[in-house]
Amino acid sequence: MYLLVVLAIFTFILAFVILKIYLKLTIGKCYCNVYLNGKVALITGGNSGLGFHLALALAGRGCRVIIADKDDCEKTKENIIAQTGNSNIVTKKFNLASLRSVRELVKDITDSEDRLDFLINNAGIGGTGKSYTEDGLDLGMQVNFFGHFLLTHLLIGLLKKSSPSKIIFLSSKLAFFHNLSLDNLNYPQDQVGVVSAYLKIYANSKLCSIIAARELSKKLTGTEVTVYAVHPGVVYTQIYLRNGKVPSLTNTIYKLFNTIMTKPLSRSPEEGIQTALHVILCKQIVKDTGKLFAECKVHRPPAKAEDSDFAKKIWNASENYVRLNPNEII
Template identity: 45%
Template sequence: MLSLFTRVGIGYQVCLNLASRGCRVIIADKDDSEKSKNRIIALTQNPNIISKYLDLSSFKSVRDFADDFKGTEGRLDILVNNAGISVSSLKPTEDGLDLLMQVNYLGPFLLTHLLIDLLKKSAPSRIVFTSSCLAFLGDLKSNDVYFTTSNSCSSFTTLNSYSNSKLATLIASDIFAKKLKYTGVTSNSLHPGLVLTNIFKALKKIENTGSISEMFFNICHFFFGKSIWEGAQTTTHLAVCEDLDGVTGEYFWDCRRFVKPRRAYDEEMCQKIWELSENHAKLLPHEKI
C-alpha cells in the first residue's frame, strides 16, 4: 500500500501509523523531511519511506511533483491532503493568489486532479482531505474575493480566510466523491479535533494579540484538546479502516460521520466554487474530471 500526504505534525503521526502497518509512504513537504523520514524508519523498521519536495504555494511545484511522482511510482492507494497554514500574507503567491487559500486548498485541489488517473488505476483507493470545525464559520460565496490576497492581516480576516479555506476543502471533497462515483476512488473529509500544533501558534504574531489568543487557545486545549497522536486518529481511520470501503462524500469527527456546514448543502454555490477553483488552479481541459 502506498500513501502520499503533506506536512508534519499530524501528518508525521499519520505517516508513523501507516508505516507501522507496512505501507510504502511518500512524505511530500516544503520543509526538509529527511529527519522525519529517518526517525520513522528507525521506529517502525520499515525502510519503504521516501521524502520529496512539494511547495503547495506554487502551482509549478505541484505540477513538477506530480510529474515526478507519476514517473517513479506505479500506484497510489491513499492520498492524504493534510497541509495547512493559519496565517496568510499581504503579498500574493507567484500565481497571484492568497497564500493561505493556495496552500490549504488550491494546491491540494490541483494535486488531486493531477493524480486522479493513478488513483483510478490503483482502485480501490482513497482520498482524505483535512478540513476543520472552523468550516462552519466559512462564508464562501460564488465570487473571487476569497482567492485573492486581503489588504489586511488582522486576526479577524485571518480567521475568516482560514475558515473559508477549510469550507472549500470540504466542498471539494464532496464534489470529488460525486465525480469519482463508480471508479473505485472514494473521497472524504475530516475535522482532526482541537490539536496543539504549530499551525495555531503563528496566530500570536498577528497585531500583538498573541497573548490573548494564545491564552484562549491554551485554555480551550486544556479542557477539550487532543495530543498530536490523538489528532491523527481520524485521518488514519479514513485511510485504512476496512469498514469504510466504498464510503464516500462524508465528513468525519472523532472517527464518526458528522453533519456538514449548511453551505456545503447548497449545490449551486458549491458548483460555482468548484468552477472558480478549476480556473484559479489553471487546470487544462483534459485535466478536469
Template identity: 45%
Template sequence: MLAFLCCVVFLVYAFHRLTIAKTKSSTCLVGKTAIVTGANSGIGYQTVLNLASRGCRVIMADVCDLTQSRNNVIKYTNNTNIVAKKLDLASLQSIRDFASEVAKTESRLDILVNNAGISASKSNRTEDGLNPVMQINYFGHFLLTHLLIDLLKKSSSRIVFTSSFMSFFHNLTLKNLNYDATPDDSITALRIYCNSKLAQMIASDIFASKLRGTGVTSNSVNPGIVRTTLLGQFFSVQTKLKPLRLFTDLYLRFMAKDPWEGSQVIVHCAVSKRLEGVSGKYFWDCMSAFKPSLAKDEEFCRKFWEKSEKFVKLAPEERL
C-alpha cells in the first residue's frame, strides 16, 4: 500500500511538473503601457517583472503599499518606467478615481491584466453593498475595464482576466451573483470564490464579443495551483478548516507552481504574437481549453451582464 501511495504521489508530481508551460514569446514592449492589478505580490508581481523586463511601462495597481515592490522591479529589470498607484477594488469610488487618474496621465494602454483577488472575507458586504470576494475578484475588474475602454481602443490592446480551474465547481445563478452568506460558512465561501472565477471568464468572453472589430481582445486564463497567499488567507478566515492546513501546505510546497510559473500563461496572453486577434478564449498552460457549460449559455450570460452593470452602477454612457 505504501509503495502504491508513493507511486501515486510521484505520478501527480510528475504531471504537475511536466505540464508547466512557459511562454516562448520574445516580444519587445518598449513604447507599450500595461496595468497589472494585484501587482504587489504573487503572480501579479511576477507578471510585472516579466513585462518590465521587456521594456514596458507598467502601472502597478494594488491596495497595499507598493513602494518596495516597485523598487525591486526597477532593481531587477533596470526599467525605471514603473508607476505605483493605489487601487482598492473593494471600493467602486476608488476604482473610478484610479481610472480617472490613468485617463489623465496616460496616452495609451496596451495591456490590462485583471489579476487581483482574494479567497475569502471576514465581512459579508463592502461599502457598496457587494460581497467582498465577488467585488474584488469580479465586479471591481468589470467596472475598471469599462472605465478604461476608451484608452484601450487607442491601440490594439489586450485584456487578460485571471480566472481559475475552480470555476468548474461553481453554483453561480442570477440570484446568487451577489451572494449573501455568513462569513464562517466554509462551503459557501468556497463556492463564492468559484463563482467569482467563472464570472471573470464570462465577462472576458462578453468583452471579447462587444469589442470585436475595435482591435481590443479579451481572454481569460487559469494559472493553475500556485504557491501564493490566497490559500493561507482562506484558512485565516475559515478557521474551522484549519486542521486541513498542514496537508494543503505540504501540497503547495511540493506540488504547486511557484508564482513565476503561474504567471506564464498571463504573460503569454498579454504578449504572444501568435495570439494577435485571438479573443474570447480560455487558456490553461498557454493552450486554449474548454469552459464550464454555463459560460456558453448565451441567455444566462446576457442577463448576467445586465445585472453586473446595475451592481457596479454603470451610467448609460459608460455601457458597451
C-alpha cells in the first residue's frame, strides 16, 4: 500500500513537471521588430499585470501610451518612463463598471488626442459573485465586456481617422467553458451560484469578446480598421486575487487551488503579452481580422462564436445593454 502511494505521488509529480515543460516550450513569441514612433495606443487596465507589461513593451518601441485604469497610475507612469526613457505616457482614471465613466473617458480622449492607432481592451475582473453595477449590469460582464463594447463603439470615429488601426480584445480559453445565452448575457441574479461566480460569468464575458471581434470586423469591412481577439495563455496576475464578493470558504478553496495548480503552471506576464504584441505589431495579419489568436497564430474559437445568427443576437442585445444612441451604432 505504501509503495502504491509513493508511486502515485511520483507519477503525479512527473506528469506535472512534463506538463510544465510542455507549456513552456509551446509559448508563442513575437518576432515583429517594429518601431512605433508617432503611434498612439490606449490600454485599459494598464496599471498592473498584462496591461502594464504591454504598456511597457509599446513604450519601449516609442509609442505614445495612454493607460486608462480605475486606480491611480502615476507610479506606473514613472516606472515605465524610468525603464524605457519614453516620457510620452499619459494616464486616465476611469471605471468600466460605469457607462457614464466610459463616456467621460471617450470625451477626454477625443478632445485631447488627434489619433488612436491601437485600442487594447485588456482590463478584466475575476469572480464577482452577486454584484451588479449602477447601470443594472452584472459587474463581471460589464467590466470584462459591456464597458469595452461601449468604449470601442465610441472610439470608432477616431480609429477610422487614424487608420490603418487595430482593436484588440483580450480573451481567454476559458471561453470554451461558457454557458452563454441571450437569457444570461446579463447574468440573472437568481442564477448566480458558486460555479457561475468563478467560471461561467468570466467565460461568458470572454466568449462575448471573441464574438465582438468577429462581428465588428464584418461591420468594418472596407475600412482599414482591423479587429482581433487574443488569448494570452494562463498568466498569474492580480485578476486571480480579485475575487469579488464570494463565500469565504469558496474563496479559500479558490485561492488554494490557484496557489497549488495555477501559479506553478502559469507563464510570466512578459510571456503572456507575446500574442498581443504579435497582433499589434505584425502587418501581415490584416487578412485575419476578426479572428482569435493564441500563441501568435490563428486559433479556432468556440463553436458558438462561429454561429452567425447567435453572434448577431448577442451583438444586438449588447447594443441595448450599453444604451447606444442611434448615431453610435456601427
